Amino acid sequence: MSIESILGISETLNTVLVLLIIGAFALTALRLMKGPSYADRFVAIDMLTGLAVAACALTALTTGRSEFLDVAFALALIAFVATAAFAAFLERKVAVTDDRFRDNGKQKANKAAQQEAS
Amino acid sequence: MVELIALLVKFVGVGFLLIATIGLLRFDDSFQRMHAATKAGTLGAGLVLIGTMLSKSSLDSTMMGGMTLLFLILTIPVASHLLARAAYLSGAELAGIGDADDALRDVLKRPEQPIEKQAERLDLQGMTAAAEADIATEVPVSADPVLCDAEKSGFVSLKDVVAPERVRFAAVGDAAPKLARRAAEFAARTDLPLIAVVAVDTGYVDATDNSTETMRLIRDKVGHWLPDLRSLSDDLGVSVELVYEEGDAAASMAGVGDVREFLVLPTDGWADHGVGVATPHATKQPDGLLRVASMHPGPTLYAVDVPRAGPVTVLFDGSYDVWRALDLALVERLWTATELRVFGYVDAASRAEIEQRAADANTPVIFADPELTAPDEALLPEQMVSDAVAVILPDLPRPLRTRWYGTFWQDKISPNWRGDVLVWT
Structure with missing residues (x-):
């Protein structure tokens, strides 16, 4: 296969790349649904935005519209803020849940002490 | 030639992205998944961007692509560090690492169980039979007859x-x-x-x-x-x-x-x-x-400021918070309650439990007609609270300001009602 013939079908190849990325989207969405922990879901969302940036760049090529690169840039910006917000949310959730469960811990300790005494 | 290199770079990039997603699916815990997603993912997205810049080879797309690339490289380490820290603090599972190998063990405080598991246990209504049995055995049965009937009723004391x-x-x-x-x-x-x-x-x-x-x-x-x-x-x-x-x-x-x-x-x-x-x-x-x-x-x-005697109304949603608040009110006798009124959907088991606890506290209890709904701008229907001295709520009305555009916050519980509000959030 000559270089020219490969370049001749580069449009088609770009479309193939987009299809591959769609496959990657599907796999990531699977992890997003499966979880099981909040952290897993947030990592999957982070990955989704990374994939979206790549998909935008490829769309800019297949459609010939360079505005899609601006979209990719905006997505990269938003992804950072979103991940930071998710992390903050997760830490705060820990603090809240922790407070509620501190007393269960105490109870367990008390029970253990009682058992030792008896 | 540039075209060919561009194509190659894009293919390698998409390959890395695919590998990253496969890693995201197949690795065992959140941290390993994060390792796949952030490292291979950034490299993949970066390579695709470089390939696009090479293919387009115009100044504005090179500028935009370059800025995106720079931004990705700058922010992804920070973002994933934040996320990893939050994941660790949330007690996410560490697959294949024992407590002894955990280098952060005594540095950062974290719960023994992931918070999702704890949240399941908080949810009294959606409790599975297994979790119920688990709690029933864990709560020590004290001499107090009012609330410690965990084994009999299945409810947590x-x-x-x-x-x-x-x-x-x-x-x-x-x-x-x-x-x-x-x-x-x-x-x-x-x-x-x-x-x-x-x-x-x-x-x-x-x-x-x-x-x-x-x-x-x-x-x-x-x-x-x-x-x-x-x-x-x-x-x-x-x-x-x-x-x-x-x-x-x-x-x-x-x-x-x-x-x-x-x-x-x-x-x-x-x-x-x-x-x-x-x-x-x-x-x-x-x-x-x-x-x-x-x-x-x-x-x-x-x-x-002035204590009164009268009915007490509960906005019941089956949550842990409301059960706790209700228990506190009945056991400590916060109010001289002439009657306990329960508004909200109460399933048969909760209903029996509330009746039991109210009977132990010598308080008559009535349940609201299931057809009864609260008006739009209030949490409780007027006939439930008009003469109540206190209400027990799962949460305070939003926004959390005592006055919002001239409306006093208790008006959102029921218009013109004033009294004690007990919450446990």
């Missing part, structure tokens, strides 16, 4: 969890001395120590034109009723610890966050203590009273 060890009272505004007496009477009746907190919101003071003068006014005002608070200990024979704090008033009122602290707050006012100095440097009047409940992990009572 919360008495050991809720019993307050201290009463904390936050003094705000003119109603403070009267309300302090209520808090002290409760402390005396339950034989608990009382902490009276006088907080001054320095944020408010700083937002006034002449902060020195405002501070003097507030101190003057507080100075007037401080002796009243002191005399409580002699009158009622409770030990009163007086705390005066200037700074973040909401945090001072909420205390250090002890679940066993029973917090008594007024229904109105704020730590400007009603001196009425305008705040040209702030957009709104300072108002943080309703936020205090969410900062305090234990029970919070927003109390009116």
Whole structure:
């Protein structure tokens, strides 16, 4: 296969790349649904935005519209803020849940002490 | 030639992205997944961007692509570090790493179980049979007949969890001395120590034109009723610890966050203590009273200054918070309740349990007609609360401000209703 013939079908190849990325989207969405922990879901969302940036760049090529690169840039910006917000949310959730469960811990300790005494 | 390199780079990039997603699916724990997603993912996205820039080879797309690339490289390490830290703190599972190998073990405090598992246990209604059995065996059966029937009923007895060890009272505004007496009477009746907190919101003071003068006014005002608070200990024979704090008033009122602290707050006012100095440097009047409940992990009572006897209404949603608050109200006899009214969907098992607990507390209980709905702008229908002295809520009405465009917050519970509100958020 000559270089020219490969370049001749580069449009088609770009479309193939987009299809591959769609496959990657599907796999990531699977992890997003499966979880099981909040952290897993947030990592999957982070990955989704990374994939979206790549998909935008490829769309800019297949459609010939360079505005899609601006979209990719905006997505990269938003992804950072979103991940930071998710992390903050997760830490705060820990603090809240922790407070509620501190007393269960105490109870367990008390029970253990009682058992030792008896 | 450039075209060919561009194509190659794009293919390698998409390959890395695919590998990253496969890693995301197949690795065992969140941290390994994060390792796949962030490293291979960034490299993949970066390579695709470089390939696009090469293919396009125009100045504006190279600029835009270059900026995106730079931004990705700058932010992804920071973002994934934040996320990894949060994941670790949330108790996410560490596959293949024992406690001894965990290098952060004594550095960062984290729960033994992932928070999702804990959240499952909080959800009393959706509790699976297994979790139910788990809790029933864990809760020690105490001698108290009212609440500790865990084995028989399948419901968690919360008495050991809720019993307050201290009463904390936050003094705000003119109603403070009267309300302090209520808090002290409760402390005396339950034989608990009382902490009276006088907080001054320095944020408010700083937002006034002449902060020195405002501070003097507030101190003057507080100075007037401080002796009243002191005399409580002699009158009622409770030990009163007086705390005066200037700074973040909401945090001072909420205390250090002890679940066993029973917090008594007024229904109105704020730590400007009603001196009425305008705040040209702030957009709104300072108002943080309703936020205090969410900062305090234990029970919070927003109390009116005169205790009355009458019905108590519960907005029941089956949550852990409402069960705890209900237990506290029945066991500690917060109010002289002539009747307990339950509004909201109550399933048969919860209904029997509430009837049992109310009977043990000698309080008649009625359940609202299931057809009855609350009006749009209120949490409870009028006939349920019109003569109630207190309501127990799963959450305070939003927004958390005592006055919102002229509407007093208790109007959102039911229009023109005033009384005690107990929440445990």
